[in-house]
Amino acid sequence: MRNFVSRMAAEIPPSGIRKFFDLLLTMDNVISLGVGEPDFDTPWNISQAAISSIEKGMTMYTSNRGLAELRELLAADLDHRYHTKYCPETEMIVTTGVSEALDVAVRAVVDPGDEVLVVDPCFVSYQPEVLMAGGRPKPLPCRAQDQFKITPEALMESVTPKTKVLMMNFPNNPTGGVMGESDLKAIADIVVDHDLLVLSDEVYGELTYDGHHVSTASIDGLWDRTITLNGFSKAYAMTGWRLGYICAPKEIADAALKIHQYVMMSAPTTAQFAAIEALKNGEEAKNEMVAEYRMRRNLFVKGLNDVGLPCHLPKGAFYAFPSIEGTGLTDEEFAEQLLKEQHVAVVPGSAFGESGRGHVRTCYAVDRAKLSEAVHRIGMFVASLHS
Amino acid sequence: MDEKDTVILRELQKNSRISARDIAVMLEVDEREVENRIAALHAAGILRRCTAVIDYSAAGVDEVAVILSLKITPERGLGYDGIAAQIARFPQVESILLLTGTYDLQVIIRGQSMAEVSRFVAEQIASIDGVRETMTQIVMRTYKEQGVEMSRPGSRDRQLITF
Numbered sequence: 001m002r003n004f005v006s007r008m009a010a011e012i013p014p015s016g017i018r019k020f021f022d023l024l025l026t027m028d029n030v031i032s033l034g035v036g037e038p039d040f041d042t043p044w045n046i047s048q049a050a051i052s053s054i055e056k057g058m059t060m061y062t063s064n065r066g067l068a069e070l071r072e073l074l075a076a077d078l079d080h081r082y083h084t085k086y087c088p089e090t091e092m093i094v095t096t097g098v099s100e101a102l103d104v105a106v107r108a109v110v111d112p113g114d115e116v117l118v119v120d121p122c123f124v125s126y127q128p129e130v131l132m133a134g135g136r137p138k139p140l141p142c143r144a145q146d147q148f149k150i151t152p153e154a155l156m157e158s159v160t161p162k163t164k165v166l167m168m169n170f171p172n173n174p175t176g177g178v179m180g181e182s183d184l185k186a187i188a189d190i191v192v193d194h195d196l197l198v199l200s201d202e203v204y205g206e207l208t209y210d211g212h213h214v215s216t217a218s219i220d221g222l223w224d225r226t227i228t229l230n231g232f233s234k235a236y237a238m239t240g241w242r243l244g245y246i247c248a249p250k251e252i253a254d255a256a257l258k259i260h261q262y263v264m265m266s267a268p269t270t271a272q273f274a275a276i277e278a279l280k281n282g283e284e285a286k287n288e289m290v291a292e293y294r295m296r297r298n299l300f301v302k303g304l305n306d307v308g309l310p311c312h313l314p315k316g317a318f319y320a321f322p323s324i325e326g327t328g329l330t331d332e333e334f335a336e337q338l339l340k341e342q343h344v345a346v347v348p349g350s351a352f353g354e355s356g357r358g359h360v361r362t363c364y365a366v367d368r369a370k371l372s373e374a375v376h377r378i379g380m381f382v383a384s385l386h387s
Numbered sequence: 388m389d390e391k392d393t394v395i396l397r398e399l400q401k402n403s404r405i406s407a408r409d410i411a412v413m414l415e416v417d418e419r420e421v422e423n424r425i426a427a428l429h430a431a432g433i434l435r436r437c438t439a440v441i442d443y444s445a446a447g448v449d450e451v452a453v454i455l456s457l458k459i460t461p462e463r464g465l466g467y468d469g470i471a472a473q474i475a476r477f478p479q480v481e482s483i484l485l486l487t488g489t490y491d492l493q494v495i496i497r498g499q500s501m502a503e504v505s506r507f508v509a510e511q512i513a514s515i516d517g518v519r520e521t522m523t524q525i526v527m528r529t530y531k532e533q534g535v536e537m538s539r540p541g542s543r544d545r546q547l548i549t550f
Binding site: 015017020021024025030032034035036037039123124125173291294295296298299302345347351368 | 394402409414415547550
């Protein structure tokens with residue numbers, strides 16, 4: 001029999017930590033800081049709106065672009081929150097999570113051979129998405145001493161005449177780094193000079209703790225060369241609903257819509273009704289969750305620094321990304337031994353790219369009692385290495 | 388009372404054992420300030436008591452709670468206050484609320500057994516001058532108390548690692 005697996009599927013690298021994950025499944029009493037989602041339930045009014053839409057029989061496909069009411073609410077919300085203007089009829093597509101948005105956006109703009117600068121460290125799907133579209137991903141290193149921002153110097157060093165797209169995610173998973181207005185302005189000229197398109201994944205935008213999130217498309221000169229990706233998962237604790245969206249200038253949105261309609265038809269209808277309720281009446285619950293994350297962040301990051309793992313104060317998302325280099329272990333060794341000895345799961349930073357090496361990703365979207373127990377256990381582990 | 392006081396109160400309401408040090412880190416202020424604020428909230432009578440939410444049924448302890456609804460003849464010059472104050476003296480009484488509607492006062496009473504609670508209601512409450520009528524309802528199960536959902540398991544199924 002032939003080998004039926006495509007070359008592309010065969011060559012795509014598996015996610016880095018399978019072995020670690022298998023080990024995790026054999027253990028009890030594990031405190032996992034390895035998750036990438038809120039620990040809150042979806043606010044009940046949002047779930048209730050979805051249930052009620054099902055009871056009314058509203059379970060048909062929606063327009064390919066998504067429910068008109070949802071897009072109108074989104075357009076108003078983005079304008080109000082980030083001062084970015086998108087036409088709900090022509091420049092917006094509701095997708096099945098930001099994951100689909102990412103896939104559709106990449107395929108809408110990347111030709112085989114195109115070079116795509118991918119912020120590093122980053123969410124594990126970015127490079128594979130580019131590879132699956134035939135593009136050539138190239139890491140753009142972000143370093144701890146720069147609070148994991150993109151600096152103009154790093155961008156200048158990495159950009160080449162073949163570069164077409166800059167793919168980035170701020171607030172960042174896994175580092176919690178953010179790009180403020182001045183940081184974005186500092187790279188805008190380079191983006192324009194090299195005629196790049198920015199693919200900006202802002203799914204953690206609402207989880208910004210010191211100051212407000214600045215949307216890439218709101219920077220002068222960048223709107224018409226930016227695709228904004230966002231979704232409901234993180235801000236409204238709706239990961240399992242699978243709902244995201246793409247905002248882009250019409251020509252790009254038209255191209256993305258073709259791909260979206262062939263691969264997905266439309267985003268889940270029930271989730272779209274939930275999202276409408278989230279936008280109408282979800283603000284208070286969201287603000288409460290954000291306030292809680294911020295307090296946990298303060299406690300947790302101080303805890304990590306106190307037990308000897310230097311950690312910058314992340315200004316967004318719900319991750320802390322401490323350096324473990326002082327322990328003399330690699331990030332993989334650290335994660336594996338910490339799991340074996342103290343039953344705390346963290347993700348090795350190198351799973352998110354070369355620049356993540358020497359760090360571990362820890363998620364503080366975990367209840368406070370567990371979080372403080374985790375700090376205690378990490379402290380015991382670090383102390384045991386020095387004795 | 389400012390925003391920080393509000394957060395402190397909410398934190399204490401959620402977990403009365405939280406340390407001033409933790410609150411200080413969370414609020415990005417120093418520990419001394421948190422201690423001073425808590426003391427001031429006490430002194431002003433805003434923060435009355437830090438307590439615990441207990442699910443006795445989980446401990447297998449048989450405890451009886453009843454909700455007693457009372458019709459009251461208001462007293463001249465005092466209204467409902469005098470009778471409410473008399474009832475409030477009993478340690479068995481957990482809460483007293485003045486309500487609109489058919490009944491005037493709602494009183495929650497806890498005791499070790501039904502016999503004990505019945506005797507208390509009959510001998511101590513029903514006999515108070517001005518109590519015209521009583522309706523006693525037994526609490527069968529507590530689903531939520533002081534913001535804590537009693538019937539729901541503490542942790543849910545969640546993936547251990549997601550990116």
